[in-house]
Amino acid sequence: MTAPPLQAKDYKSELKPIWCPGCGDFGVLQGLYRALASIGRPPHEVAFISGIGCSSRIPGYTTAYGFNTVHGRSLPIAQGVKLSNPELLVVVAGGDGDGFSIGGGHVPHAVRRNMDLTYLVMDNQVYGLTKGQLSPTSPKGLETVTSPLGSLEDPINPLLYMLAYGCGFVAQATPADMPGMAALIEDAIRYPGFSFVNIQSPCVTFGEEDQQLKAHKTKLKPLESLGHDPTDQLAAMDLARAYGTELYTGVFYKNPKPPPTYEALVKLRQAEQAKKARPRDRVLDAYLQK
Amino acid sequence: MTKQPVQQAPSVNFEAMTLKDAIDLAVLIEEEARDRYEELAAQLILHRTPAAANFFTKMVRIEELHRSQLLEQRRKQFGDQPVTVRREMIFDVEAPDYDEARMNMTQRQALEVALRSEQKAHKFFVSVLANVQNPEVRRLFEELCDEELEHQQLVKAEMAKLPPPGPHDHVDVGDGPAPQ
Numbered sequence: 001m002t003a004p005p006l007q008a009k010d011y012k013s014e015l016k017p018i019w020c021p022g023c024g025d026f027g028v029l030q031g032l033y034r035a036l037a038s039i040g041r042p043p044h045e046v047a048f049i050s051g052i053g054c055s056s057r058i059p060g061y062t063t064a065y066g067f068n069t070v071h072g073r074s075l076p077i078a079q080g081v082k083l084s085n086p087e088l089l090v091v092v093a094g095g096d097g098d099g100f101s102i103g104g105g106h107v108p109h110a111v112r113r114n115m116d117l118t119y120l121v122m123d124n125q126v127y128g129l130t131k132g133q134l135s136p137t138s139p140k141g142l143e144t145v146t147s148p149l150g151s152l153e154d155p156i157n158p159l160l161y162m163l164a165y166g167c168g169f170v171a172q173a174t175p176a177d178m179p180g181m182a183a184l185i186e187d188a189i190r191y192p193g194f195s196f197v198n199i200q201s202p203c204v205t206f207g208e209e210d211q212q213l214k215a216h217k218t219k220l221k222p223l224e225s226l227g228h229d230p231t232d233q234l235a236a237m238d239l240a241r242a243y244g245t246e247l248y249t250g251v252f253y254k255n256p257k258p259p260p261t262y263e264a265l266v267k268l269r270q271a272e273q274a275k276k277a278r279p280r281d282r283v284l285d286a287y288l289q290k
Numbered sequence: 291m292t293k294q295p296v297q298q299a300p301s302v303n304f305e306a307m308t309l310k311d312a313i314d315l316a317v318l319i320e321e322e323a324r325d326r327y328e329e330l331a332a333q334l335i336l337h338r339t340p341a342a343a344n345f346f347t348k349m350v351r352i353e354e355l356h357r358s359q360l361l362e363q364r365r366k367q368f369g370d371q372p373v374t375v376r377r378e379m380i381f382d383v384e385a386p387d388y389d390e391a392r393m394n395m396t397q398r399q400a401l402e403v404a405l406r407s408e409q410k411a412h413k414f415f416v417s418v419l420a421n422v423q424n425p426e427v428r429r430l431f432e433e434l435c436d437e438e439l440e441h442q443q444l445v446k447a448e449m450a451k452l453p454p455p456g457p458h459d460h461v462d463v464g465d466g467p468a469p470q
Contacts, residue, residue, distance in 0.1 A: 005376070007376070007377055007378070008377060008378060009377075016332050016333075016336065017333075018336060019333075020337070020393060021330070021333040021334060021337055021339070021391035021392055021393050021395075022388070022389045022390070022391050022392050022393075023388075024388075024389070026329070026333075026388040027387075027388045027389075030388070034378050037378055038378055175388065175389075178381045178382060179381045182381075202389075204389070204392070212389065213387070213388075213389040214389065
């Protein structure tokens with residue numbers, strides 16, 4: 001007898017989210033459940049790794065394995081998880097501050113190492129959990145408790161940042177388009193290598209009025225409708241420059257010829273080394289220059 | 291190891307839809323709405339917004355009632371035949387959008403959420419009817435379409451019983467930025 005197909009509710013834990021009512025992360029979570037149901041890997045074959053922040057609470061709200069780690073360190077820990085059990089489907093989740101400020105130094109190395117991980121950043125342009133300070137993606141001029149006269153800094157552009165580091169899959173979504181977002185998350189998880197989705201998930205409490213989901217619904221522009229070719233890396237970079245002014249959704253770039261993942265290369269190296277391995281009774285010869 | 295596609299959620303083909311699939315889809319639409327109201331009620335209970343939470347809890351019971359009526363119809367006509375449509379095939383048909391909920395929202399605002407959701411469901415059935423070929427499916431969707439209109443009237447009648455909106459009802463009184 002075959003098992004019934006998995007449903008979104010199979011990934012939902014008993015723990016009730018404590019996000020503010022109206023938070024964009026509720027929609028992200030729902031889209032994530034649906035993407036996982038569509039992929040069909042059972043919860044015990046999935047692991048969620050997160051850092052610290054509102055969105056980093058996601059592992060607790062799923063029935064999959066989860067590790068709510070330390071601030072900014074989700075990527076190194078996720079790489080350790082993947083390397084120790086390459087069969088696991090590993091999804092990394094967190095906010096813009098966790099990913100691009102505290103954990104910013106880990107991102108380029110995770111990208112260039114190219115493990116088969118999916119990194120979902122819930123970008124709300126503010127530190128919401130700690131009551132609304134400037135974050136690395138806050139727009140210039142934003143007034144917050146740490147910038148009462150308006151921010152003087154330009155924001156980081158997460159899309160351009162990931163493309164420039166050579167990420168093989170870069171996309172942007174918003175919970176204002178739930179079917180589109182779930183499909184993008186699914187596409188990212190299916191990509192064989194490091195994949196990144198920047199999800200514009202507004203903070204209902206500290207976010208700007210024109211950054212809320214109702215505004216997203218009127219201003220989002222699917223890249224597909226612009227005729228963008230997602231295999232064109234330079235065109236992707238050109239479009240990504242509009243981060244902060246235009247809300248493009250969809251796949252910016254998807255490498256049509258994904259290179260082997262780090263874990264696949266490790267496996268090959270291990271197989272090569274195994275061939276050269278000395279028999280057990282000659283292991284000590286390596287130290288005796290024989 | 292590369293990620294393997296295991297199963298793919300199929301999309302809905304309304305043109306070739308059978309009555310059994312149409313009823314099952316309607317059941318899922320009610321189920322999705324019930325679950326969403328349940329989630330919104332839980333959020334508002336947690337954030338001490340009892341009047342709106344109570345109304346959403348009432349909506350949970352109403353959506354469950356609609357679902358069980360459709361399930362009964364399904365059982366009579368199709369018995370235990372397997373369900374072939376899936377919840378992943380629909381998105382927020384009658385379920386309120388997540389961003390409709392607000393901390394400290396009033397009962398009137400909660401009713402407005404329900405009204406918008408009924409209007410959204412009506413719009414969905416109207417758009418779907420343009421593609422439906424099967425006369426039995428057409429009849430079912432027309433009935434559901436009419437029911438959505440009736441529900442809108444019921445919500446409006448409930449709203450009329452409430453005291454007029456206060457001057458501060460639309461002021462968001464959630465936490466504002468505060469110095470640490």
